[in-house]
Amino acid sequence: MDALTTALKVAASGLNAQSERIRVVSENLANAQSTASVAGGDPYQRKTIAFAAELDRATGGTMAEIGAIDTDKTAFPVEYMPGHEAADEFGYVKMPNVNPLIEMADMREANRSYEANLQVIRQARDLISMTIDLMRSQ
Amino acid sequence: MIAGIGALNGQITGGGLTENVAGAAGAASGVGASFASMLEQAATNTVGALQNAEQMSVKALSGDVQTREVVDAVMSAEQSLQAAIAIRDKIVTAYLEVSRMAI
Amino acid sequence: MEVNLNLFDLASQQARWLSVRQAAIAGNIANANTTGYLAVDVEPFSKVLDATSVGIKATQAGHIRGAGEAEGIAIRAEDDPAVMPSGNTVQLEEQLLKAGEVRRSFELNTAIVKAFHRMMMMTSRA
Numbered sequence: 001m002d003a004l005t006t007a008l009k010v011a012a013s014g015l016n017a018q019s020e021r022i023r024v025v026s027e028n029l030a031n032a033q034s035t036a037s038v039a040g041g042d043p044y045q046r047k048t049i050a051f052a053a054e055l056d057r058a059t060g061g062t063m064a065e066i067g068a069i070d071t072d073k074t075a076f077p078v079e080y081m082p083g084h085e086a087a088d089e090f091g092y093v094k095m096p097n098v099n100p101l102i103e104m105a106d107m108r109e110a111n112r113s114y115e116a117n118l119q120v121i122r123q124a125r126d127l128i129s130m131t132i133d134l135m136r137s138q
Numbered sequence: 139m140i141a142g143i144g145a146l147n148g149q150i151t152g153g154g155l156t157e158n159v160a161g162a163a164g165a166a167s168g169v170g171a172s173f174a175s176m177l178e179q180a181a182t183n184t185v186g187a188l189q190n191a192e193q194m195s196v197k198a199l200s201g202d203v204q205t206r207e208v209v210d211a212v213m214s215a216e217q218s219l220q221a222a223i224a225i226r227d228k229i230v231t232a233y234l235e236v237s238r239m240a241i
Numbered sequence: 242m243e244v245n246l247n248l249f250d251l252a253s254q255q256a257r258w259l260s261v262r263q264a265a266i267a268g269n270i271a272n273a274n275t276t277g278y279l280a281v282d283v284e285p286f287s288k289v290l291d292a293t294s295v296g297i298k299a300t301q302a303g304h305i306r307g308a309g310e311a312e313g314i315a316i317r318a319e320d321d322p323a324v325m326p327s328g329n330t331v332q333l334e335e336q337l338l339k340a341g342e343v344r345r346s347f348e349l350n351t352a353i354v355k356a357f358h359r360m361m362m363m364t365s366r367a
Contacts (some may be wrong), residue, residue, distance in 0.1 A: 003260035007267035014271025021274070051275040053268075062268035064275060113273050116333050120267045123344055127263065130351045131256070134358070188360075195248055195353045199255045200290060205349060212356045219360055 004131075006061040007124040013063035014117035017051050020066050021110045024049045025103050032098040040088035044096040046072035072097055177225065184215075184222040191215035252354045258286050259347050261314045266340050269331045277328035279318040282339070289314055 024047050034044035052067035074097045082091030194211040197203045262283045272278040322330035 003257070003264040007260070007264040010264065010267040010271050014267075014273075017271065017274075051272065053272045053275045053278045061264055062272060062281075064271040067275075109274075112333065113270075116270045116273070116337060119337065120263075120270050120340065123340055124263060124267065127260070127344070127347050130347065134351055134355055192248055192357075195357070196251060198349060198353065199248075199251050200286065205345075208349065208353070212353065216356060216360055219363060223363060223366075 001059045004124050004128050006059040008121060009056070009059055010061040010063055011117045011120040011124065013065070015114060015121070017064040017066060018110050018114040018117060020069075021049050021051075022107060022114070024069060025107045025110065028098045029100060029103050029107075032096055032100055032103075034096055035084070035086040035093055037085065039086060041086055041094075043076060043086070043094050044098070045076075046074070046096060046098045048072050177229075180222055180225060184218040187211075187215040187218040248357055249354065252350050254289065255286060256347065256350050258283065258289055258314055259343050259350065261316070263340070263343050265316050266336050266343065269336050270333065270340075273329070273331040273333055273336075274327075275329060278331065280322055280330045280332070280336070281316050281318050284315045284317070 028046050031044040035041075036043050048070050050067035050070065052065045054063050054065045055061075056063050076094040076097050078092040079095050080091055081087055081093045084091075084093045086093045191211045191214070194203065194208045198205075198208040265281050265283055269280045319330070323332065324330050
C-alpha cells in the first residue's frame with residue numbers, strides 16, 4: 001500500500017484514540033461530584049484509558065488502538081456531610097476519586113496530541129496532492 | 139538526459155546549419171563567422187547551465203544543499219534553454235525562408 | 242567523469258523514501274501516549290541508495306517490520322532516546338520537526354521533477 005495513504009490511516013487511528021481519551025476525561029469531570037445514592041455506598045469511580053500500538057499487516061502502519069478502559073483503584077476521599085443521603089453512620093460521604101486539575105491537564109495533553117495527528121493528516125494529504133499535481137500541465 | 143539537450147547543441151553548431159547561414163551572409167564572411175561563434179557560445183552556455191542544474195539537483199535529492207542554490211541553478215538553466223530554443227526556431231525559420239528564395 | 246544518474250529515477254527513490262518516513266512519523270505521533278512504545282525512524286537515504294546499487298536488504302536485530310519493508314527501506318527504533326515513565330519515547334516537537342523536514346524535501350523533490358520535465362517537453366516541441 002502507498003506509504004502516504006498508510007500515514008493517513010495511522011494518523012486517523014491516532015485521532016480516534018485521542019477522541020476516546022477526551023471522552024473519558026469529560027466523563028470523569030462530569031461525574032466529579034457524583035456520590036452514591038445509598039448510605040455508605042461507593043461513588044463514581046474514576047476511569048482510566050490505556051492505548052496499545054498495533055501493527056496493521058495490510059498497510060504496514062502502526063495504528064493506535066484503545067488498549068483498555070479501566071477504573072482507577074485509588075481510595076475514595078471522604079467528606080463530612082452528616083445530612084447527606086450517602087452518609088455512613090459517622091456522617092462521612094465517600095467522594096469520587098477525581099481530581100479536576102489532573103483531568104484538565106490530561107485534557108490539554110489530549111488536545112495537543114489530537115492537533116499533532118491532525119497536522120499529520122493535513123501534511124500527508126498535501127504530499128499526495130503535490131505528487132498528483134506533477135501531471136498537471138501548468 | 140543531457141544527451142537529449144545535447145542534440146539541440148548539435149543542431150545549432152554542428153550540422154552545417156551555421157555554415158549555411160554563414161555562407162548565405164555572402165561576402166560579409168566576417169559577420170557570419172562571429173554570428174556562428176555567438177550561436178556556439180549560446181549553446182555551450184546552455185549545456186553548461188543544464189549540467190550545473192542537473193548536478194545541483196542530484197546533490198539536493200541525495201543530500202543537503204542550500205535550497206536557493208538549487209532553485210537558482212534550475213531557473214537559470216530553464217532560461218538559457220528557452221533562449222536557445224527560441225534562437226533555434228528563428229534560425230530554422232530563416233533558413234527555410236532563404237531556401238524558398240527564387241534563384 | 243561522474244556517472245550521470247537518471248535524475249528522475251533518483252527523485253522517484255527519494256519520494257518513496259520520504260513517504261515511508263512520513264508513515265513512520267505518523268505512527269510515532271499516533272502512538273505518542275502508548276505505554277512502552279518506542280519511537281522509530283527510517284534509515285538514512287544514503288544507505289538506501291547504497292543498498293540499491295548493491296542489491297542487498299540487510300536485516301538487523303531490533304528491525305521493526307513496517308510500511309517500508311516491501312520497498313526495502315528499513316525502519317528501526319531510535320537509539321539513545323529520552324524515555325518517559327510510561328516507557329514511551331516519542332517527543333511530539335521532535336516528530337513535528339521531522340515532519341517539517343519531510344515536507345520541505347518533498348516540495349523540493351516535486352519542484353525539481355516538474356522543472357526538468359518542463360525542460361524535456363520544451364526541447365521536444367516543434
